Amino acid sequence: MRQELFVSDEAVRPAFHFTPARNWMNDPNGLVWYDGEYHLFFQYNPLGSGWGNMSWGHAVSRDLLDWEELPVALEHTPTEAVFSGSVVVDRADTSGLGGDDSPAMVAVYTSHDLLTGHQGQSVAWSTDKGRTWTRHPKNPVLDIGSTDFRDPKVSWYAEGGYWVMAVALAIERVVRLYRSDDLLVWTHLSDFGPAGSVDGVWECPDLFPVAVDGDPARTRWLLVVSVQEGAPAGGSGTQYFVGDFDGTTFTADPSTEDVSWVDHGADYYAAVSFNDEPHGRRLLIAWMSNWDYARQVPTHPHRGAMSTPRAYELRTAGGRLVLAQTPVVEGLPGPVHQVTSQPVCDGVHPLPEDFRATSTVLTLELDPGTASRCGLHVRAGDGERTVVGYDAGERTLYVDRTRSGDTGFHPGFGAVHSAPLDLAAGEPLVLEIHVDTTSVEVYADGGRVVITDQVFPSPGSDGIALFAEGGNAHLRRLTSARAPAPGPAGRTGRARP
Numbered sequence: 001m002r003q004e005l006f007v008s009d010e011a012v013r014p015a016f017h018f019t020p021a022r023n024w025m026n027d028p029n030g031l032v033w034y035d036g037e038y039h040l041f042f043q044y045n046p047l048g049s050g051w052g053n054m055s056w057g058h059a060v061s062r063d064l065l066d067w068e069e070l071p072v073a074l075e076h077t078p079t080e081a082v083f084s085g086s087v088v089v090d091r092a093d094t095s096g097l098g099g100d101d102s103p104a105m106v107a108v109y110t111s112h113d114l115l116t117g118h119q120g121q122s123v124a125w126s127t128d129k130g131r132t133w134t135r136h137p138k139n140p141v142l143d144i145g146s147t148d149f150r151d152p153k154v155s156w157y158a159e160g161g162y163w164v165m166a167v168a169l170a171i172e173r174v175v176r177l178y179r180s181d182d183l184l185v186w187t188h189l190s191d192f193g194p195a196g197s198v199d200g201v202w203e204c205p206d207l208f209p210v211a212v213d214g215d216p217a218r219t220r221w222l223l224v225v226s227v228q229e230g231a232p233a234g235g236s237g238t239q240y241f242v243g244d245f246d247g248t249t250f251t252a253d254p255s256t257e258d259v260s261w262v263d264h265g266a267d268y269y270a271a272v273s274f275n276d277e278p279h280g281r282r283l284l285i286a287w288m289s290n291w292d293y294a295r296q297v298p299t300h301p302h303r304g305a306m307s308t309p310r311a312y313e314l315r316t317a318g319g320r321l322v323l324a325q326t327p328v329v330e331g332l333p334g335p336v337h338q339v340t341s342q343p344v345c346d347g348v349h350p351l352p353e354d355f356r357a358t359s360t361v362l363t364l365e366l367d368p369g370t371a372s373r374c375g376l377h378v379r380a381g382d383g384e385r386t387v388v389g390y391d392a393g394e395r396t397l398y399v400d401r402t403r404s405g406d407t408g409f410h411p412g413f414g415a416v417h418s419a420p421l422d423l424a425a426g427e428p429l430v431l432e433i434h435v436d437t438t439s440v441e442v443y444a445d446g447g448r449v450v451i452t453d454q455v456f457p458s459p460g461s462d463g464i465a466l467f468a469e470g471g472n473a474h475l476r477r478l479t480s481a482r483a484p485a486p487g488p489a490g491r492t493g494r495a496r497p
């Protein structure tokens, strides 16, 4: 039974994370909901499994879980690479590009000129639900003569009644804000940065309001910026700033910390948001990889996977606002296996056969007790395991992927990634862990501490074990909701037959 559920035709195909059927993928682009469909566009090489020939791939979903991959939306040309950007539904037809009965979906993306290296912002539109696209004759509509000016994120600023674009001046480590009434003519508003992490170039900025403490009446603004170097787990990562936007300028709160990271793992980059209109929430999806080794990742025929969609909100903690993330995996079944109340003595304790899974959502409540380290081994098998643990001495959550499977494709891949996690005396470790064929995403402290890491275990490494070191821990509860097999459309980018 288990075999039927979990064996896929390709051993490295995630069960509940989007991958294209084949070829290279990086950043999510143009996330938008329109008329019953979620659209995910993405940086895509239609011709191969390495970065290049950048185009916008396209997939649609009705539930954010099962995706149908459609033909490439925006193809590269001999002179233009289609870099990252965003899509809006122009309901009021501010651009005049809409059809008689249907508003235009308008894509604003970076045209990377392959002859000159210039990067400008261009427009394309679709009046058939994103199936076909027309490039605007005036492209690029925003050109400042720069070679590092990219990744426009456009949204409707309701208070002002105009469109706002956040776009990166990558080398300067600056996010530039523009406004427009028609998506075609853009006026410079202000600049933010350099600030926070400036070790690498800035890419994929996104500015949006978020609720504080779950109260939609109290909102602040988040500016999310990806950075190519210097993230906590090495290489690329995603930082954020909390502040206010007055229609012209984003002002970050003075922070006691130097840098705030969205995720402490190695594989969470280019996170961009979209309005989940049916549910009245804003979700983000990131590319689950790292520029340090993305080109060497050992999967075939696809290379690149997206994160689970996550809802971001701000919580008040210790007198300041911190980001909290809730993963969205609606459609996975409820808990199917559970163990409760048992001691976890010093050592490693494999769970029963029923728990074996290569794709599952685990929830864990574990009292660290006297253990110096405790937690779970996932994707465990013959000499392989990915350790998700709490270190009581260091007061950290960590993911150890040094023996997770294939780590040899890059010298930096086999490493331990950790994040500060303070448990009060007697407080249990409470984790939600999303294990999939080639990744783990670990949420602690109600989503305030997150580690996202790719792993490449053997397909047969499907064991789960509890462990304690240096003392005894106590399990309160562990549940496993295994991912069902993909439906006919696949969660995987396989096109419908």
Ligand code: FRU
Pocket: 026, 027, 043, 054, 083, 084, 110, 150, 151, 203, 204, 270
């Ligand atoms: C981020 C990025 C973007 C660029 C795209 C090119 O990962 O470098 O800045 O638009 O990828 O594929």
